Amino acid sequence: MCLAAEASGERQRVTGLPGGDEGLARFRDLTTQQDARLRDELITSHLGLAHQLARRFAGRGEPHDDLVQVASLALVKAIDRFDPERGVQFSTFAAKCVIGELKRHFRDRGWAVRAPRRIQELYLEVGQNIDRLSQELGHPPTVAELAAAIGTTEDAVLEAIEAGRGYRSASLDAPDLNSQTMADSLGSDDARYSHVEDRSVLAGALEALPERDRVIIRLRFIDGLTQSEIADRLGVSQMHISRLLAASLAQLRASFADDRRSLEA
Amino acid sequence: MKRLDMSDRDDRGGGRPEVIALSFPARADLVALARFTAASVGARAGFDVEEIEDLRLAVDELVVSFEAVQAGGTIHLRYTHDAGTVTIECTVEPGLRSHPSEGIAGGELWGGDGELSRQLLDALVDEHGREQRQGRPCVWLRKHRANASA
Numbered sequence: 001m002c003l004a005a006e007a008s009g010e011r012q013r014v015t016g017l018p019g020g021d022e023g024l025a026r027f028r029d030l031t032t033q034q035d036a037r038l039r040d041e042l043i044t045s046h047l048g049l050a051h052q053l054a055r056r057f058a059g060r061g062e063p064h065d066d067l068v069q070v071a072s073l074a075l076v077k078a079i080d081r082f083d084p085e086r087g088v089q090f091s092t093f094a095a096k097c098v099i100g101e102l103k104r105h106f107r108d109r110g111w112a113v114r115a116p117r118r119i120q121e122l123y124l125e126v127g128q129n130i131d132r133l134s135q136e137l138g139h140p141p142t143v144a145e146l147a148a149a150i151g152t153t154e155d156a157v158l159e160a161i162e163a164g165r166g167y168r169s170a171s172l173d174a175p176d177l178n179s180q181t182m183a184d185s186l187g188s189d190d191a192r193y194s195h196v197e198d199r200s201v202l203a204g205a206l207e208a209l210p211e212r213d214r215v216i217i218r219l220r221f222i223d224g225l226t227q228s229e230i231a232d233r234l235g236v237s238q239m240h241i242s243r244l245l246a247a248s249l250a251q252l253r254a255s256f257a258d259d260r261r262s263l264e265a
Numbered sequence: 266m267k268r269l270d271m272s273d274r275d276d277r278g279g280g281r282p283e284v285i286a287l288s289f290p291a292r293a294d295l296v297a298l299a300r301f302t303a304a305s306v307g308a309r310a311g312f313d314v315e316e317i318e319d320l321r322l323a324v325d326e327l328v329v330s331f332e333a334v335q336a337g338g339t340i341h342l343r344y345t346h347d348a349g350t351v352t353i354e355c356t357v358e359p360g361l362r363s364h365p366s367e368g369i370a371g372g373e374l375w376g377g378d379g380e381l382s383r384q385l386l387d388a389l390v391d392e393h394g395r396e397q398r399q400g401r402p403c404v405w406l407r408k409h410r411a412n413a414s415a
Contacts, residue, residue, distance in 0.1 A: 139313060140314050144311075154308055155305075161321075162297060220388060221388045224388060226315060238318075242318045246321075249322065249385070253329060
């Protein structure tokens with residue numbers, strides 16, 4: 001059961017939409033007429049299902065708003081892909097799609113090293129407050145300022161930051177809600193950097209990394225942008241850039257170690 | 266970890282320099298101690314979170330770039346902060362090499378002559394270097410708080 005069946009039962013209560021033949025008829029209309037307004041209506045009327053399923057995944061260290069966004073995007077995709085001639089209720093099909101997307105979200109962005117719940121929540125809170133305070137103060141906050149804003153101790157903030165190393169960062173190639181990747185927002189910069197510092201050791205080492213990660217390393221270590229400046233450019237948080245940098249450097253070191261072992265073998 | 270000795274806990278750089286010493290076996294899973302201490306010292310020096318993130322990456326680099334690091338050795342770190350400046354010095358007491366996977370990758374894995382480490386540290390901190398101290402190689406770095414008085 002499941003969540004799909006449960007969701008199916010919930011759907012009418014949440015959305016007020018008719019189920020059964022009448023509901024399928026509207027999807028048949030959408031398939032044949034490609035009516036944008038009907039599509040919007042179907043999306044709007046089923047958003048309650050997305051919210052409900054997002055709530056089922058709450059409290060696992062991911063911001064609720066993010067889960068709702070992931071679920072909503074999956075719902076839109078489900079509406080576009082649904083085939084009413086297959087004899088399956090839309091709610092059943094949609095719930096399966098939404099749950100799959102939420103699971104993928106946790107797989108890609110969950111904690112690689114399990115941190116206590118309080119640390120996970122504090123880590124998220126720290127990230128949100130860094131962005132907020134950076135805008136309010138005009139510069140990145142100090143740990144003391146962060147602790148005061150959150151209402152916790154400086155040691156707790158530091159513990160959360162260190163624990164963040166265990167948090168998997170979404171790939172730069174992971175699509176956002178607009179079906180764009182973060183890397184897309186780099187535009188032509190990648191080409192601009194492709195010929196920079198060709199002779200540097202760092203540039204050579206970057207060959208071990210996925211192309212998109214190279215760009216962030218180049219921006220930070222060759223072009224000298226700060227983490228915040230890179231974050232602004234990519235439209236992500238400074239903490240996200242911090243995690244990606246740390247992960248990329250760890251990957252580079254591992255790559256060097258592998259090469260060395262190969263040479264010694 | 267052999268020792269974590271924090272002195273003048275209440276003095277956040279207003280008086281004489283604070284010195285914190287940390288020693289731990291040269292194992293990759295213990296480098297988090299070095300990062301955490303660096304972050305803590307950076308916070309006490311008034312660094313903002315971005316400067317602290319740079320410091321954390323730099324201390325990672327400092328430890329793994331050390332050519333003398335061998336599995337079974339001991340890493341000694343000395344953190345000093347004074348008037349918005351953090352200095353971290355790293356020396357290594359060599360030990361008998363044990364299984365390579367247990368140790369921290371040395372500088373020879375990281376750009377041969379350490380050029381790559383230098384390039385990374387150039388971007389992360391204000392000064393860094395290598396020298397001999399009491400017959401042992403020492404790598405060090407120094408980072409100033411952005412708004413620290415010169």
